[in-house]
Amino acid sequence: MPIDKNEKQRLQEKARQHRTDIVNVTEWAGGAHIGGAMSMADILTILYYKFLRIDPARPDWDERDRMILSKGHGGVGLAAVLGRRGYFDMALLRNFNKFKSPFGMHLDCRKVAGVDASTGSLGHGMSMAVGLALGARLQRKSWITYCIVGDGECNEGSIWEAAMSASHFKLTNLITIVDRNSLMIDGRTEDVMALEPFADKWRAFGFLVKEIDGHDFDELNDAISDAREKRQAPVVIIAKTVKGKGVDYMENEVKWHYGSMNSELAQQARRSIEKMHSA
Amino acid sequence: MEIVRRPHARNLVRFAAHKPEVLVLSADLTSSCEADDFRAAYPERFFSVGMAEQNMLSLAGGLAREGMLPHVHTFAVFICRRAFDQVAMSVAYPNLRVRLVGFLPGLTTPGGVTHQAIDDVALMRVLPNMTILECGDATEVESALDVAHGVPGPVYLRMLRGEVPRLFSSSDPMVLGQMRLVSRGADLLVVSSGVCTEEAMRAVLALRRKGVSAAHLHVSTLKPLSGDGLCDFASEARLGVITMENHSVVGGLGSAVAEALAERGVGKRLVRLGVQDQYAHGASKSYLLAKYGLDARALIGAAERLCEAPLDIADGELLGVDKGPADEQSKAEAL
Numbered sequence: 001m002p003i004d005k006n007e008k009q010r011l012q013e014k015a016r017q018h019r020t021d022i023v024n025v026t027e028w029a030g031g032a033h034i035g036g037a038m039s040m041a042d043i044l045t046i047l048y049y050k051f052l053r054i055d056p057a058r059p060d061w062d063e064r065d066r067m068i069l070s071k072g073h074g075g076v077g078l079a080a081v082l083g084r085r086g087y088f089d090m091a092l093l094r095n096f097n098k099f100k101s102p103f104g105m106h107l108d109c110r111k112v113a114g115v116d117a118s119t120g121s122l123g124h125g126m127s128m129a130v131g132l133a134l135g136a137r138l139q140r141k142s143w144i145t146y147c148i149v150g151d152g153e154c155n156e157g158s159i160w161e162a163a164m165s166a167s168h169f170k171l172t173n174l175i176t177i178v179d180r181n182s183l184m185i186d187g188r189t190e191d192v193m194a195l196e197p198f199a200d201k202w203r204a205f206g207f208l209v210k211e212i213d214g215h216d217f218d219e220l221n222d223a224i225s226d227a228r229e230k231r232q233a234p235v236v237i238i239a240k241t242v243k244g245k246g247v248d249y250m251e252n253e254v255k256w257h258y259g260s261m262n263s264e265l266a267q268q269a270r271r272s273i274e275k276m277h278s279a
Numbered sequence: 280m281e282i283v284r285r286p287h288a289r290n291l292v293r294f295a296a297h298k299p300e301v302l303v304l305s306a307d308l309t310s311s312c313e314a315d316d317f318r319a320a321y322p323e324r325f326f327s328v329g330m331a332e333q334n335m336l337s338l339a340g341g342l343a344r345e346g347m348l349p350h351v352h353t354f355a356v357f358i359c360r361r362a363f364d365q366v367a368m369s370v371a372y373p374n375l376r377v378r379l380v381g382f383l384p385g386l387t388t389p390g391g392v393t394h395q396a397i398d399d400v401a402l403m404r405v406l407p408n409m410t411i412l413e414c415g416d417a418t419e420v421e422s423a424l425d426v427a428h429g430v431p432g433p434v435y436l437r438m439l440r441g442e443v444p445r446l447f448s449s450s451d452p453m454v455l456g457q458m459r460l461v462s463r464g465a466d467l468l469v470v471s472s473g474v475c476t477e478e479a480m481r482a483v484l485a486l487r488r489k490g491v492s493a494a495h496l497h498v499s500t501l502k503p504l505s506g507d508g509l510c511d512f513a514s515e516a517r518l519g520v521i522t523m524e525n526h527s528v529v530g531g532l533g534s535a536v537a538e539a540l541a542e543r544g545v546g547k548r549l550v551r552l553g554v555q556d557q558y559a560h561g562a563s564k565s566y567l568l569a570k571y572g573l574d575a576r577a578l579i580g581a582a583e584r585l586c587e588a589p590l591d592i593a594d595g596e597l598l599g600v601d602k603g604p605a606d607e608q609s610k611a612e613a614l
Contacts, residue, residue: 109373117344121368127334128369131341131349134326138302138347158365161334168329 003221007050011217014084015045016277019246021080021090023261023269029076029096031260032105035250037077039181039214039241040148046220047146048081051228056086059113065143066132068117070125070159071150071179073258075107078115087114123156125149126176130166133174144228147176152184155193160205163236167206172231175224176207179214181243185257199238207236214239248272281445283417287380287438288313291350292320294424299324300348304339306332311614312352312382313440332357336365336377343375350424354388355381355396355437363402366433371406374432378424379403384413384437385525386554386568387474389612391561396437397554401530403435404502411502412453413437415476417445419499422452429455437473437501441612446477456500458508464492467582468516468547470509471523472498472532474564475552475573479523482578485596491582493521501532506539513540518585519548525573528553550581563612 003011019041026032048054053065069078076096083090095101102111106120116132119125129147136143153159166174178198186192195201199209210226212219220239227235243257244250247269250259261269295301295317303314303321307330318325328335332353339349351358358366358381370377381399388394403411410430414420420439427434447459461476462483471479476497483493494512498504513520513536520540522533533551540547552572559571568574575597583590 117341118368118373121364123333124337124340124365124369127337127365128341128344130334131338131343132345133341134338135342135345135347139345158331158333158337161329161331162338164331165328165334165338169326 001225003217008217011045011049012277014049015042016273018045018081018084019273020270021084022077023247023266023273025076025080025093025096026259027261027263027266028094029098031258032076032097033073033258034076035183035243035253035256035259036071036074036150036179036181038245038247038250039243040074040077040179041245042215042217042220043148043177043179043239044077044081046217046224048085050221051224052146053143056114059087063141063143066116066129066145068125068129068132068145068147069119070129070147071122071153072106072119072125074148075103075105075120078107079103079112082112082114085114088112122150122153123158126159126162129174129176130162130169130171133166133171134169136173137171145174147174149176149178151178151180151182151189151195151198152192154178154195163202163205163207166234171234174234175227176234176236178236178238179241180238181241183243183252183254183257187254202236202238206233208233209236209238211238211240214241215245246273246276281417282442283445284442285313285440286417286420286443287440288316290421290424291317295321295324298348300346302326302342302347302349304328304335304349304351306330306335306353306357308353312354312380314352332362333365336362337369339377340369340373340375343377344373348376348378350378350380352380353382354394355384355399356394358435359396359399359402367406370433371408374408376431377433378427379433379435380438381435382438382440384473386559386571386573387439387525387564389561389563390614392558394614395559397527397559398530399435399437400501400526400532401534404530404535408432409502410434411437411500413473413499413501414439414453415473415497415499416447417443418447418449418451419453421449426453426455439474444477446480453499456503456505458505459497459499461495461497462493464494465515466491466517467493467585468512468520469493469495469523469578470498470520470532470536471495472501473525475523475525478568478573478575479578481597482575482582485575485579485592486582486590488596489590489592491586491590493582498532501535504535504539506543509536509539510543510545513545513547516547519550521550521552521578521581521585523552523573523578526553527556529556548585550584552577552581
């Protein structure tokens, strides 16, 4: 079902808050993988504020939907949304990635409520998600497994092993979303190791492919709603995004894969986010 | 001596009978890893994941997260080398109940260097949360899955396949963290694991006939190693300690024993038998055990070094344990 104007406004407000939270945590931590957190910010927003069947008061609720952030370096973004959704006190994020904090750069599922898998070594999360989805089917559970994969991460052969198996096992209870921001540490994905024709690759692996604008809530909503309902094959949503989205000086800049911000840069980032979301 | 054929194949079916959470994952080596009887008995709990070990290991982690009990079956090398990052990060780090059943440990493969897991114990030992079990005979093969079942985290099993001798009574199964005292003696302490135990038993018998008495411990829980118990015996060994393992001497049983002795201040000489920091070539098991110094004859040599005297033990005197047909005379083993 399409989203109405009010719902869209609500999501945009959540996304604005989420992006601001990411900037704040990055500033507090002294640095974080902010570029990729910003590119998937709208994806996390619609998942955590619309689609995921979750109960932050019961992070281990058996019937919850699962969400694995395979691009585990986006932990700063996941932590920010989990905190805002009430899994833990947001104030804890003031110590993100610091001594004695439960939050490392990459989140540990045994330390942070709401995290369904410890990720960080790229190329693992999607295989784990395949395991979860298979486990759900074996136990006749109706919950859905979501998995967010980085596009650079798709250089890893294990992603394609996972894709092959998701298709082989006909895991229609698995929804994979690729954050296609087209940048990785060394540069453009197409220069480092070309992924295109990317959608064709997923199709060839037996996936139903949806290519969308990963910052457009109408398109995100339609693609995810559709993926939840149409169950003939596993679905991949290739969400075209902009790395650093929302912060003018970060957008499409390779150097903001991981970045440190002083208070001046952080202030500038917050202003930029306000401007984008009020436009 | 009783030779048991395919004990794991039967045991896996028995073990899984009343445990619906037990799954088997296989990477195109189902009959080679004796999981074919399970596949026939419980096809709905058997998953072929193809020749894709990295995916298999993380996928197993995912299944374990959901309360299933995946038993990953493939050759030891492909668990430990091919998918080490996945074992470490998708299984050991989240401390998940995944059973890694590794076949053809050490030199027991006909496949040569590419298939010889001479480093698997070293790799698994270094992973926090990992328990390591190694089977030395049919009784241990028949009890290893039950032992692993009681462990709340991941377990790596060095498993034996095919025709497996029974060295220990069926009524004396493997026990977690418990070494077996195979024989008592005051001159030497022999610590062996896996297929080396049979060789060590032959050598210890021959040594006794020559007046050299050796205490012999068989270790099936390689991690955590029972260092205290081991050192009690080591302290009593007049001439020193000999370890014997179907693995590189780097990082395996020999290293673990050296650490245990040093940390407890047990100042005994130590001879580590095993693959001496080299790649071995491919051949029959008995040839390789002899060539690389993992057989009864090698243990006699180590004892002579510690005794500082020749013991004049002829090959004929090493046949104390009935070995069955020599590998060279039987059909070459297939992968």
